[in-house]
Amino acid sequence: MLLPLLLPVLSALASAVEVKRPRGVSLTNHHFYEESKPFTCLDGSSTIAFDWVNDDYCDCQDGSDEPGTSACPNGRFHCTNAGYRPQYIPSSRVNDGVCDCCDATDEYNSGFVCENTCKEMGRKEREALAQMAEVAREGFQLKQVLIEEASKGREDKQRTLAELQEGKKSLEEQVETLKSGKEAAEKPEKEAKEIHQKNWEEQKAAEKAAREQARASEAFQDLDDDGDGLVSVAELQTHAELDVDGDGTLSETEAQTLLGNALQADASSFQDTVWAAIKENYKPEGLPDAVPLPEAPREEAPEPQPDLPLEQPAPEDDYDDEEEEEGDDDESNEEEPKVPPPKQPSDKAAEEDEEEKMPPYDEATQALIDAAQKAREQFEEAEKSLKEMEDSIRSLEKEISFDFGPQGEFAYLYSQCYELATNDTWGSWAGPDENKFSLMKYEHGTGCWQGPNRSTTVKLTCGKETVVTSTTEPSRCEYLMELVTPAACQEPRDPGAADHDEL
Numbered sequence: 001m002l003l004p005l006l007l008p009v010l011s012a013l014a015s016a017v018e019v020k021r022p023r024g025v026s027l028t029n030h031h032f033y034e035e036s037k038p039f040t041c042l043d044g045s046s047t048i049a050f051d052w053v054n055d056d057y058c059d060c061q062d063g064s065d066e067p068g069t070s071a072c073p074n075g076r077f078h079c080t081n082a083g084y085r086p087q088y089i090p091s092s093r094v095n096d097g098v099c100d101c102c103d104a105t106d107e108y109n110s111g112f113v114c115e116n117t118c119k120e121m122g123r124k125e126r127e128a129l130a131q132m133a134e135v136a137r138e139g140f141q142l143k144q145v146l147i148e149e150a151s152k153g154r155e156d157k158q159r160t161l162a163e164l165q166e167g168k169k170s171l172e173e174q175v176e177t178l179k180s181g182k183e184a185a186e187k188p189e190k191e192a193k194e195i196h197q198k199n200w201e202e203q204k205a206a207e208k209a210a211r212e213q214a215r216a217s218e219a220f221q222d223l224d225d226d227g228d229g230l231v232s233v234a235e236l237q238t239h240a241e242l243d244v245d246g247d248g249t250l251s252e253t254e255a256q257t258l259l260g261n262a263l264q265a266d267a268s269s270f271q272d273t274v275w276a277a278i279k280e281n282y283k284p285e286g287l288p289d290a291v292p293l294p295e296a297p298r299e300e301a302p303e304p305q306p307d308l309p310l311e312q313p314a315p316e317d318d319y320d321d322e323e324e325e326e327g328d329d330d331e332s333n334e335e336e337p338k339v340p341p342p343k344q345p346s347d348k349a350a351e352e353d354e355e356e357k358m359p360p361y362d363e364a365t366q367a368l369i370d371a372a373q374k375a376r377e378q379f380e381e382a383e384k385s386l387k388e389m390e391d392s393i394r395s396l397e398k399e400i401s402f403d404f405g406p407q408g409e410f411a412y413l414y415s416q417c418y419e420l421a422t423n424d425t426w427g428s429w430a431g432p433d434e435n436k437f438s439l440m441k442y443e444h445g446t447g448c449w450q451g452p453n454r455s456t457t458v459k460l461t462c463g464k465e466t467v468v469t470s471t472t473e474p475s476r477c478e479y480l481m482e483l484v485t486p487a488a489c490q491e492p493r494d495p496g497a498a499d500h501d502e503l
Contacts, residue, residue, distance in 0.1 A: 022054050023068030023108070024094070026078040026086065032064075039065060063091065070094045077106055084118040084125065139462045139489030143409050146487055150408030154400065161396045164389055171386045178379040182372070189372035192365040200358050216275040220267050222284050231274070232264040241281050403429065405437050409487040413466070430457065438488065448477040456481060462489035 021030035032042060033053065040047045041060035048059045054068040063072030068091075075091030079101030089100045095110040102121050104114030223231045225238070233255040236242065244254040259265045260273040361369065404411040425445070431438035438460050445454030456479040461469075463484030470482045 023105070024054070024075075024077040024091065025067050026088075027080075029078075041065060066091060068094065070096070077101075079103060079105060081118045084122040133492060135464060136462050136489050137492050138464050139486040140491055142464060142486035143489050146409045146412055147407045150404060150411035153411060154408060157396050157400055161393065161400065164393050164396070168386070168389055168393065171382065171389060175379070175382045175386050178375070178382050182375040182379040185368075185372040185375040189368045192368045193361075196361055196365055197358070204356075212275075213271065215279070216271050217267070219275065219279070219282055219284070220270045230264040230266055231259070231270055233259065239278075239282065241283050242278050405487065410437065410485075413485070413487070416466075427455075440483075445477075451477050453477070454479070458483050460485055460488040462486070 020035075021027070022033050025033050029042075033039065033050075035050055037050065038047050039050050039053050041062055042064040043060065043062040045061045046059065048065060052059050053065050056066070056069045056071045058072035058075070059065045060072070063075030066072040066075050067077055069075075070092050072091055076088045077091045077094050079087045079089060081087060081101060081103050084102050087101070089106060093100050094106050095108070097107070097110050097112045099112070099114035100106045101114075102118040103116050107114045220231060223235050223239070225235050233252055236255040236258060237250045237252065240248060240250055242254075242258060243250050244257070245251075256262065258274060258277050260269060262269075265274050360366075399414060402411075402414065404414070425442060427441040427443035429436050429439065430441035440458035440460065442456040442458070443453070445456070447453050454477045458481045461482065461484050464486060466483070466485045468481060468483055470480075472480045474480055
């Protein structure tokens with residue numbers, strides 16, 4: 001059998017690999033510790049006999065002569081940890097009764113029994129690393145898809161941008177043409193509307209003047225008691241409501257002043273001078289409580305005046321007599337003529353509003369208005385389309401110029417939200433030189449109360465999905481978010497290039 005022959009060979013190979021060195025010295029530093037030579041402290045501060053190494057007394061300032069004891073406060077003990085990862089621990093932990101190395105080599109003389117857990121820890125770590133490697137492999141495959149999609153998307157966007165820029169020129173020309181057409185249509189529209197407005201205002205003025213003249217003529221006839229075609233001071237004095245100084249009577253002097261400093265006024269001078277002075281207070285004779293004659297509508301809204309019935313109510317005694325004689329008048333079927341109720345203030349206001357309302361445009365003017373409105377709508381629609389096109393061009397130019405990573409792998413994150421509400425604005429990629437795209441920096445957010453503007457750093461790690469795994473606030477108003485994304489996955493390394501455990 002070959003087995004007995006192989007065992008000595010394997011034993012020889014193991015002996016050949018094993019390197020003798022002081023306790024607590026790593027394989028990489030073993031050449032500094034040659035038993036046949038004096039030992040020179042690693043910081044070069046002194047040289048001592050090799051017998052002084054690990055003699056539980058600190059001779060070197062850097063503690064390098066006591067790697068396997070706790071004599072030096074600044075010494076380091078190397079755990080070989082075969083089957084797991086080697087590590088350094090402070091030499092002060094050597095033989096302190098606590099197992100720090102998984103191979104238990106740090107408690108060689110404490111009397112404390114430690115279990116060697118390196119193989120189990122190594123197994124778990126290799127499983128975790130295998131899982132991470134699988135995630136990285138799948139994530140990297142997804143990253144290649146993202147890169148391909150980003151490349152195609154960039155080409156599509158560049159093509160769309162070129163088409164929009166070309167279409168913009170044509171649309172700008174169309175907008176200018178429609179603008180000229182709109183202005184050309186608005187000019188006759190404006191002129192026709194101004195003519196219509198002017199005619200209406202002239203008509204209103206004429207109607208107002210006619211009504212005012214009628215009121216003045218009616219008042220003149222009412223004041224001319226003797227019918228001689230003149231209104232005298234005495235006739236005017238019969239109207240105490242025209243009192244000027246508020247004493248309740250119209251004096252002769254006041255009456256003369258109202259008559260234009262004359263003793264009487266004919267119909268013409270009454271129309272021209274007197275009526276303007278008395279029309280606000282004048283009340284027709286026989287109707288002292290009646291509302292003044294209706295005025296022509298003014299620009300400001302008139303103050304409502306109460307309307308009173310033209311006939312005075314019968315005395316109560318007569319009313320009682322009529323009730324008593326009601327039975328005797330059965331033979332008479334004649335009814336007294338009914339006086340229509342006076343118009344209420346609301347009716348009067350409605351009439352005045354109707355009078356103030358401009359009449360509809362004539363057919364020719366309306367045609368010009370319709371043509372101008374159509375030209376405006378066409379221009380506004382084209383102008384809106386141009387603005388939307390310019391917005392699209394700016395948006396595409398911004399997106400195309402953005403740094404989405406060496407191969408565009410981060411392009412799919414553009415304009416996406418992953419459950420972090422923030423007003424911060426994009427700052428830059430902030431990772432180290434060897435991995436610039438591992439950190440995102442967002443700056444110039446809303447200001448904190450009596451503090452700096454908010455900022456957010458996004459740490460990117462490899463994963464098969466895009467998801468936020470944590471958000472924290474390590475400093476006031478400075479936030480840290482961890483984002484898993486396939487775009488952060490690197491190409492898996494060759495397994496043969498992995499680090500090896502020390503024997």
